[in-house]
Amino acid sequence: EPEVTQTPSHQVTQMGQEVILRCVPISNHLYFYWYRQILGQKVEFLVSFYNNEISEKSEIFDDQFSVERPDGSNFTLKIRSTKLEDSAMYFCASRWTSGSSMHYEQYFGPGTRLTVT
Amino acid sequence: ELKVEQNPLFLSMQEGKNYTIYCNYSTTSDRLYWYRQDPGKSLESLFVLLSNGAVKQEGRLMASLDTKARLSTLHITAAVHDLSATYFCAVDKSGGATNKLIFGTGTLLAVQP
Numbered sequence: 001e002p003e004v005t006q007t008p009s010h011q012v013t014q015m016g017q018e019v020i021l022r023c024v025p026i027s028n029h030l031y032f033y034w035y036r037q038i039l040g041q042k043v044e045f046l047v048s049f050y051n052n053e054i055s056e057k058s059e060i061f062d063d064q065f066s067v068e069r070p071d072g073s074n075f076t077l078k079i080r081s082t083k084l085e086d087s088a089m090y091f092c093a094s095r096w097t098s099g100s101s102m103h104y105e106q107y108f109g110p111g112t113r114l115t116v117t
Numbered sequence: 118e119l120k121v122e123q124n125p126l127f128l129s130m131q132e133g134k135n136y137t138i139y140c141n142y143s144t145t146s147d148r149l150y151w152y153r154q155d156p157g158k159s160l161e162s163l164f165v166l167l168s169n170g171a172v173k174q175e176g177r178l179m180a181s182l183d184t185k186a187r188l189s190t191l192h193i194t195a196a197v198h199d200l201s202a203t204y205f206c207a208v209d210k211s212g213g214a215t216n217k218l219i220f221g222t223g224t225l226l227a228v229q230p
Contacts, residue, residue, distance in 0.1 A: 031216070033217065033218075035218070042205065042220045042221065042222050042223055043160070043205065043207075043218075043220040044220070045217045045218060045219065048215045048216075048217055050215075055215050056215040056217055058217075091159060091160065095216065104147075104148050104165070104167075104209055104216055105150070105162060105165050106216075106218060107162070108152075108159050108160040108162075109159060110158070110159045111158075111159050113157075
């Protein structure tokens with residue numbers, strides 16, 4: 001069964017460093033998302049991406065964050081200068097749609113745990 | 118601003134008992150989802166509810182949706198220890214092509230033997 005994959009599973013970085021989190025969405029999915037979950041809290045939407053551009057972003061997604069789909073398979077989230085409060089689990093998700101049939105269900109990857117020290 | 122609230126936040130129950138988790142949301146929405154999350158793990162999709170009155174069942178779990186009341190329930194029948202996890206509801210905030218998910222606060226379910 002196809003699944004969303006994410007690398008690395010755990011990333012430790014120092015405050016102020018840049019990190020890139022990588023995701024490989026399900027093949028043929030067209031919509032891509034990043035969410036984050038601070039330990040013990042709910043899941044929060046960060047950004048959605050469609051047709052090679054951001055379609056919506058949340059207040060959390062400030063100019064320290066960026067997303068990119070550098071090739072036909074990878075979808076990345078970059079944090080330019082990490083802060084302590086960026087420590088969280090980051091989930092990538094993807095969704096498929098085809099023609100007039102909309103499939104709304106988002107499939108989540110296993111997550112990357114980011115620890116900023 | 119769309120808000121999604123769940124209650125209870127924590128539920129400790131004995132095996133064999135029944136209970137219901139409630140999910141309220143603040144504005145009209147097209148779709149509601151239930152996810153399960155085990156500690157340190159990703160989100161596993163349980164149910165997708167697409168219309169008013171929708172009811173879906175899988176094993177000991179049954180989910181329903183009342184769009185007029187803006188309420189969804191997740192009913193647990195004869196709980197077993199394997200159901201211990203955190204359960205999230207999420208509402209699909211549709212707008213153009215985005216369909217971002219707004220999650221509830223989560224319900225931590227602990228089933229005691």
